[in-house]
Amino acid sequence: MQATAYTYDADSRSGSVLLDDGTPLPFDAAAFDAGGLRLLRVGQRVRIEVSGEGDERRVTFVTLQTF
Structure with a gap:
């Protein structure tokens, strides 16, 4: 999944x-x-991995997005 560093x-x-x-x-x-x-x-654009559902959702991995 992709996201932006906030x-x-x-x-x-x-x-x-x-x-x-x-x-x-x-x-x-x-x-x-x-x-x-x-x-x-x-x-910066990042690639992330997420675990959990709803309010319990948390990012478990963050790295730079590469093309």
């Missing part, structure tokens, strides 16, 4: 992404680390 805190390595429908989803340091990233800028 917020990012380099100290905690956590933040949120916006899905293409505008829905924000949070991610934690574990999801950031799973993608092997070192830096993320707000506005």
